[in-house]
Amino acid sequence: MSKNDFIIVGAGIVGLSIATRLQQLHPRAQLTIIEKENDVAAHQSGHNSGVIHAGVYYEPGSLKARLCRSGLVDTIAFCRAHDIPFRQCGKLIVATNARERERLLRLHERARSNGVECHRITGRELTELEPKISGIAALKVVESGIVDYAKICRKLFELLGENGAVFKMNAEVMGIRESSDFVDVETTTGAVSGKHLIACAGLQSDRVARLAGLTADFAIVPFRGDFFRLDAKRADIVKHLIYPVPDPALPFLGVHLTPTIDGGMTVGPSAMLALHREAYRKFAVSVSDVSDMIRYRGLWRLLLRFPHAGVSEFVHTVSRRAYLTAIRKYCPTLGLPDLVTHQCGIRAQAVSPDGYLIHDFIIKRTNRTTHVCNAPSPAATAARPIAEFVVGELAD
Ligand SMILES: Cc1cc2nc3c(=O)[nH]c(=O)nc-3n(C[C@H](O)[C@H](O)[C@H](O)COP(=O)(O)OP(=O)(O)OC[C@H]3O[C@@H](n4cnc5c(N)ncnc54)[C@H](O)[C@@H]3O)c2cc1C
The missing domain is CATH 3.50.50.60 (FAD/NAD(P)-binding domain)
Structure with a gap:
């Protein structure tokens, strides 16, 4: 050898x-x-x-x-x-209510500590930049x-x-x-x-x-992220990446609008516990992956800490309408026919034995x-x- x-x-x-x-x-x-x-x-x-x-x-x-x-x-x-x-293309993180605007301020401070070039803009400035997006304030990440x-x-x-x-x-x-x-x-x-x-x-x-x-x-816990893409007629709906303000109590960034380099536009991803680490079909199951998860107490503790998020991500995965509701919070003109089923990805996320995402x-x-x-x-x-x-x- x-x-x-x-x-x-x-x-x-x-x-x-x-x-x-x-x-x-x-x-x-x-x-x-x-x-x-x-x-x-x-x-x-x-x-x-x-x-x-x-x-x-x-x-x-x-x-x-x-x-x-x-x-x-x-x-x-x-x-x-x-x-x-x-x-x-730059990113806009959009606040749609007073609570999210508060969180946006904290996010701005954190971004500045990290040396990121970004500035706050008003709801009016947001609409000037992106007429199809509505919010009361945003953070523009250049x-x-x-x-x-x-x-x-x-x-x-x-x-x-x-x-x-x-x-x-x-x-x-x-x-x-x-x-x-x-x-x-x-x-x-x-x-x-x-x-x-x-x-x-x-x-x-x-x-x-x-x-x-x-x-x-x-232990690695797999989180499935389902994407939609926008129908070609709506693919130029925004020029920037559009993200919601993440809820600090939740593990992922939320469903976002993402222009793709080939000229398309994706919506997503969701974040649902996957029953298979490496299969992309919806509801694919691996007996060994599931049995590892069931035996890992860190996962049970994580689920107990985020029961609502678990349910809402499941709903997003099975219901196109629920997904649409999440995105319409800041992009109200989108309708069900605009969402076309697209790929999914599976995130490898380390979880500690006491149930925290690392x-x-x-x-x-x-x-x-x-x-x-x-x-x-x-x-x-x-x-x-x-x-x-x-x-x-x-x-x-
Ligand atoms: C839905 C989703 C959205 C994301 N969005 C972004 C984003 O916009 N920007 C960003 O920066 N990051 C993003 N990420 C994260 C990013 O994709 C990952 O952090 C990154 O790809 C990790 O790369 P990796 O090489 O560690 O893992 P992987 O790309 O998963 O590669 C691991 C490789 O190891 C191989 N392997 C595993 N076990 C064995 C074995 N026993 N023998 C031989 N080979 C083995 C696998 O087959 C695989 O090819 C996203 C991830 C997901 C899932």
Whole structure:
């Protein structure tokens, strides 16, 4: 068995970015990327909203806040260097009542602490910018943009291959054994050995961490996000990304209107507990995923903390009309025929045993393995800085 210098598990945007960073720093290193699907970006990296986040929402000083800021700059630089279309269309976070306006003020402070270029505008200014959107105030985030992250992944794949990286596709990692000098990886299509392994397994990150002997103090809980797209006649309804003001008591950002880089417009995503980590059909069920969830007390505690959110997200998933009600709060002219069924994505969200969503990125280590255990949004935006961070720590 030939020995690799580095083995990467997972060909999503985080794994590919880490592989790229390693190749830049160690051009002669032997590098193998193991991926269980037959293409890159098969899961989260190819099923997301395509937003280049500016860093408004995140706890100041957290990894998310720091890496998102540099991620925006790096994503745009990468797109420019490789002719990948992107657009900095800006984002409007819209308050529709007095309580949301209060929250908007706090969000503005947080955004400013994170160094985000943004300013408050009145309801009238909002209508001048976006005649189809109604609200009493908004936060305008200047730098936010849109891109197709799957395209970025395909370019990274191409560059890595040109520079000598080996891709082992359709190979699922089933075992990891670490000795003093090497780490041996058992996959469904044969063994691979190397000096260091970096796992970026997204929805399976807790399971892969366990294979390496890490006792995980979290579990991945999958949240399904269903999108609609607007009928082509309404696809130019707004120019900016339009987001509601998030409820700080709830885990996700709310249903938003998102222009896509191919000229369309999506509405979504919802956030319902998924019964399968990696199947995109509605109501797909995996017995092993469900049984892991049932046995995880952190999930029960989370559900007890957010019973109303659980019910309302379920309603959004099954009822187009409920979804429409959420969006009409700030975009009143939309009607049911405008909503066309579109893709869904499944978020990998780490949940602690006491039932809290872990918001920040989590990276764990053994002697010869590193695991990116929690890389939720904005990890597509921040993938390159995450790679610098992980590879920097490896050098230390
Ligand atoms: C609905 C939705 C909307 C989002 N919107 C945005 C957004 O607008 N902007 C943003 O910045 N972020 C967004 N995100 C988050 C972003 O998509 C993810 O944070 C990012 O894609 C994570 O990348 P990853 O490489 O860690 O995971 P993934 O892309 O999921 O890749 C993990 C890979 O590991 C492979 N793998 C897993 N286990 C094994 C194994 N045992 N053996 C071999 N291979 C394995 C999987 O097949 C997969 O290809 C969104 C996510 C979702 C789901």
